[in-house]
Amino acid sequence: MIAKSLREFRRSLIWWTIGISAFMAMYLSIYPNISGNPDLYGAQALAKFPGALRDLMGGLQDMTSGLGYLQSVVYQLFVPMLFTVCAMLIANRAIAQPEEAGTLELVVTLPVDRRRLLLQRFAAFALGLLAVAVITLLVTWALAESVALGVGLDRLVAAHTGVYLVGLFFGSVTLAAGAASGRRAPSLALGGVWAVLGYVVVTVGQNVEAIAWLKWISPFHYYATGRPLYQGLPAGDYLVLAGAIAVLVLTAVLAFDRRDIGV
Amino acid sequence: MTAVVRAEGLTKYYGRRRGLEDLTLEIRPGEIFGYLGPNGAGKTTTIRLLLDVIRPTRGHVRVLGAGSREAAVRARIGYLPGELALEGRERAADYLAFLGRVRGGVPAARIEALAERLDADLSVPMRKLSKGNKQKIGLIQAFMHEPDLLILDEPTGGLDPLVQQEFLTMVREVRASGRTVLMSSHVLAEVEHVSDRVGIVRAGRLVAVENVAALREKAMRRVELHFDAPVPAEAFADLPGVRELRVEGAGLRCTIDGRPDALVKAAARFTVVHLVSEEPDLEEIFLTYYSDEGRDDDRQEPA
Ligand SMILES: Nc1ncnc2c1ncn2[C@@H]1O[C@H](COP(=O)(O)OP(=O)(O)OP(=O)(O)O)[C@@H](O)[C@H]1O
Ligand SMILES: [Mg+2]
Numbered sequence: 001m002i003a004k005s006l007r008e009f010r011r012s013l014i015w016w017t018i019g020i021s022a023f024m025a026m027y028l029s030i031y032p033n034i035s036g037n038p039d040l041y042g043a044q045a046l047a048k049f050p051g052a053l054r055d056l057m058g059g060l061q062d063m064t065s066g067l068g069y070l071q072s073v074v075y076q077l078f079v080p081m082l083f084t085v086c087a088m089l090i091a092n093r094a095i096a097q098p099e100e101a102g103t104l105e106l107v108v109t110l111p112v113d114r115r116r117l118l119l120q121r122f123a124a125f126a127l128g129l130l131a132v133a134v135i136t137l138l139v140t141w142a143l144a145e146s147v148a149l150g151v152g153l154d155r156l157v158a159a160h161t162g163v164y165l166v167g168l169f170f171g172s173v174t175l176a177a178g179a180a181s182g183r184r185a186p187s188l189a190l191g192g193v194w195a196v197l198g199y200v201v202v203t204v205g206q207n208v209e210a211i212a213w214l215k216w217i218s219p220f221h222y223y224a225t226g227r228p229l230y231q232g233l234p235a236g237d238y239l240v241l242a243g244a245i246a247v248l249v250l251t252a253v254l255a256f257d258r259r260d261i262g263v
Numbered sequence: 264m265t266a267v268v269r270a271e272g273l274t275k276y277y278g279r280r281r282g283l284e285d286l287t288l289e290i291r292p293g294e295i296f297g298y299l300g301p302n303g304a305g306k307t308t309t310i311r312l313l314l315d316v317i318r319p320t321r322g323h324v325r326v327l328g329a330g331s332r333e334a335a336v337r338a339r340i341g342y343l344p345g346e347l348a349l350e351g352r353e354r355a356a357d358y359l360a361f362l363g364r365v366r367g368g369v370p371a372a373r374i375e376a377l378a379e380r381l382d383a384d385l386s387v388p389m390r391k392l393s394k395g396n397k398q399k400i401g402l403i404q405a406f407m408h409e410p411d412l413l414i415l416d417e418p419t420g421g422l423d424p425l426v427q428q429e430f431l432t433m434v435r436e437v438r439a440s441g442r443t444v445l446m447s448s449h450v451l452a453e454v455e456h457v458s459d460r461v462g463i464v465r466a467g468r469l470v471a472v473e474n475v476a477a478l479r480e481k482a483m484r485r486v487e488l489h490f491d492a493p494v495p496a497e498a499f500a501d502l503p504g505v506r507e508l509r510v511e512g513a514g515l516r517c518t519i520d521g522r523p524d525a526l527v528k529a530a531a532r533f534t535v536v537h538l539v540s541e542e543p544d545l546e547e548i549f550l551t552y553y554s555d556e557g558r559d560d561d562r563q564e565p566a
Contacts, residue, residue: 004361008351102348106404109314110365111338260317263277 001112005124009090013128016086020132021139023082027073028143031066038064055204066149071229074140075159077199080166080223087129087171088191094121096178096187099262108261118179118256122249125171133164151229158228165241169219170195172248180255182262219244265328267292267412267443268313272322275308282308284467285322290445295438297454297475298447300464306447307345309464310416313445314342327412338366341405345416345447347397349389355400356385359407366408377403380429395421406433413437415446419453431457481521488515488530489537499529 006013034041041063046054056077063069095118098104108114137160144151170191177187198218202225205211215221222237268290275282283305290296300306311317313324315331329336349358356374363369378385383399392400398421405413413434419427434457437444448454454461455475462472483506496510499517502525508517519526523540 001365007353011352101350102344102346103350105316105344105346105348106342106362108316109337109340109342110362111334111336111367112365113334116334258318262311263317 001117001120002124002127005094005121006128009093009124009128012086012090012093013132016082016090017132017135020079020082020086020136023078024074024136024140024143027078028070028140028147028149031069031147031149034069035064035066052204055207056200066144066151067155067229070144070149070151070159071227075163075229076224079136080163080220081195081199083129083133083163083167084170084191084195086132087125087167088174088188088195090128091125091171091175091191092178092184092188094118094125094175094178095256096174096182096184099178099182100184102262105262114257115253118253119249122172122175122252125175126168129164129167129171133160133167136160155229155232158233161233161238162223162228162241165238165245166219166223169241169245169248172245172252176248176252176255179252180259182259265292266290266325268324268326268445270309270313270322270324273309273312273319273324274321275305275312275317276320281305281467283312283464286464286469288462288469288472290443292443293438293441294459295434295444295446295454295457297451297458297461298445298464299449299451299454299461300447301449303466304464305467306464307416308467310342310345310414310445310447313414314340338408339411341408341410341413341415343401343405343413343415343418345420347401349392349397349400351390352388354386355383355389355392358389359385359400359404362404363407369407373409374403374407377407380433381426393421395423395426398422399426402430402433406437409440409442411442413442413444413446415444417448418446419448483518483520484523485516485518485541486523486526487537487539488526488535489513490515490530491534491536494533498532499526502526502529 046063063072095104098107108117110117112120137156140160141153141156143149144156173194174187174191177190178184181187197214199220201211201214201218202220206215219241222234222240225234225237228234266289268288270286270288273286273288274284286305286309298306298309308317312319313326313331314337324331327336327339349355359369359374360371363374374385377383378399381399381402383396383403385400387396389397389400398418402415402418405415418430422430434444434446438457438459446454446458451461458475460472460474461478463470490513493512494510494515496508499505499508499510499515502508504519504521504523505517505526506520509515515530517526
């Protein structure tokens, strides 16, 4: 069942891997231009950006160092968002999409327990996303070496693990919503809204007292505050993410097991 | 003899919409059960309840001696959904192989043999299949693991007459090997020649369960006899079951309600040169169930 699910996801997994790798290649290949132009991209120059925009981009501290550049353009916003979108779309293919298409009906009548079926579909999704993460990590590493970014593999692994967990989290949100409702669009909307608001809360919103506490339910908080690229793997934060994912999957299992399919 | 399907008070509401109301039904081992009803009667609802795709609002059902929630028993069921959806780039052959593996293994040769019988092409990506060809894939997957119980929701939809015939042959073979079939349809004509019993649902209620052979015996049929010489009308008067008798010279017409025995014995005293007997029109009988509300209660026969 896992292999069959992975086969279903294969094409979109491949395209996402290519897309994210291309994104990495594009941004990392212009790094030499930027590091060679401290006047344009140095700390003073960046200070001229409007404050809110700087916040949204995670502070834009220093684009001319390898670490600062990688954090600002790659790991701050774009790559987590790409992973999030990719994860939500693939997670939707686990239950909600085949259910709306009607192909799930025959699958749930196979001699496989419903709970087990859902876990297997989740496992296929998590493995597929892991493959995307591993391949794009290797691509990033190779590119970082080729432009002499000066960031160690351990830091890349730390940041990439976080990206994977954030993606897995939002994918699990979508999967749980799909398992409970069987509908594609609302499941995607729930994950999307959570992701956008969660990101805003930990960036722009961190200075607004009224909403700052919301950071606790934003996965980006657990991904970004440890600053994995600067300080290495934030084990505690990532464990919180992993725990949240486990809770979501459990919710999905229970909801899916109770429900009428295809009504 | 334990029932293959035993439903008791099975009821399903979709929110406030009624899908099925208080179904009590037993399907016996080795029989072909035709499940008839007009659109929206509750056939698909019943079938989905048997397969645990949806859960009953009330009542319960046992299939092959197990509760419908027990997943393992579904390896012994073959299911053709009423609205079969097959999608994607995957080839039909790969999909069938996958289904076979999950159900505990199906020899590739058996899949090929079925494909040949139904004239199905397994090398085409499933999204490119026509409706009828999808239906063939659906039939293959339902039959291929030789299940003890086949549940087929409108199996002949989209099939051409030749393939329909082949399908009916396959159904008879299933019965011959002692296995059980439940198939739904809108029209009796589609199932009457293979079914042992038929059940009629209308507006969510089972209104009748009838034995097809008994029904045929009870049915009216028109009979025409020709003799070598004129016959006296009195010789055929007051025969049991004979109605609308008309004798004109050497010809006789009438309708028979039930067995033709009395008429045949009366006619045997003369020389019969020609005999025509029409097939009873069961459809006509069944149409009365569709339209005639008044017979709901006295015809209910929960098996
Ligand atoms: N998902 C659903 N939501 C709400 N009502 C439903 C749903 N599915 C079926 N119904 C209702 O339940 C009743 C029975 O439907 P069902 O699909 O069982 O009929 P059917 O006998 O299979 O009809 P058909 O011959 O058209 O396939 C209908 O009145 C239908 O409107
Ligand atoms: Mg139906």
